[in-house]
Amino acid sequence: MVNKRELKLQPGWCKSCGICVAFCPKHVLELGENGVVIAHREECILCGQCEKRCPDYAVYIEEEEADNLWVKLY
Incomplete structure (x- = not known):
């Protein structure tokens, strides 16, 4: 099994x-009109700084x- 994060x-x-x-080291998150948005998902290194700091568990x-897929070649 492989964990996908x-x-x-x-x-x-x-x-x-x-x-x-403020705590995102890669500037992935931005403050939008209706709250935080993931503006640059491809830059996210999944460090968890945002998750640790969010007082409302919103991030x-x-x-x-x-499943880890294996392909058999004959």
């Missing part, structure tokens, strides 16, 4: 404090188990 948001929980934006890293 992805940055996620709960927009309804965000109060637009900007703490996660988090989700882990999913994915």
Whole structure:
């Protein structure tokens, strides 16, 4: 099994404090009109700084188990 990690948001929980934006070392998050948005997902290194700092648990890293696919070549 391989763990797949992805940055996620709960927009309804965000109060637009900007703490996660300030602590993101890669500037992935931005403060939008309705709260935080993932503006540059491709830059995310999944360090968890945003998740650790968010007082409302609106930003988090989700882990999913994915089957590791192996291809047999004959």
